Amino acid sequence: KNEVEQSPQNLTAQEGEFITINCSYSVGISALHWLQQHPGGGIVSLFMLSSGKKKHGRLIATINIQEKHSSLHITASHPRDSAVYICAVRSTGGYGGSQGNLIFGKGTKLSVKP
């Protein structure tokens, strides 16, 4: 079982729809990151959060530490949001070679149709 699980793996939406991507993890963490990977391969950091909720434009990220769960929401989705969204956690344990390094989910591939 992976330490970081994302769902769904693939998501197709119509422009304007509200989108939710989920991330569950099984290790103790100090922070959780949401990353966006464009079709060309480049990775952009969207959010880093350790509690509560953050908002940036049409993107909202929430985390529930007790439930070990985070969600990424996209409001009023647009074709330019089409990308792979990756959840990564910074563990507090020794996994990954050392405390504090990132463990990644497999990603959610989002396609938004016009």
Place this chain on the structure above:
Amino acid sequence: DSGVTQTPKHLITATGQRVTLRCSPRSGDLSVYWYQQSLDQGLQFLIQYYNGEERAKGNILERFSAQQFPDLHSELNLSSLELGDSALYFCASSGLAGYNEQFFGPGTRLTVL
């Protein structure tokens, strides 16, 4: 543009060869991380340097090594290359030892034939 640069963008080489990937962090960032992204494994942490010193090691093969120079740029050396080493290699930088947002470079796509 994250401010992190990586060269080369693409690299095609043969099995058994050795290559060097280069990363320049954002101005002022002391920490550099190397990641490998392959189709079957996804993103995996390889190694981290902080201000010239190795800070943490992840799933890095013995055939791979890295270093961070006094000007803070870093190089990842991959030797005795195998077909399975074909992947995207990213570096990222952050301001402190790791408890910060990381900024990713554009990646180097390595193809081993």
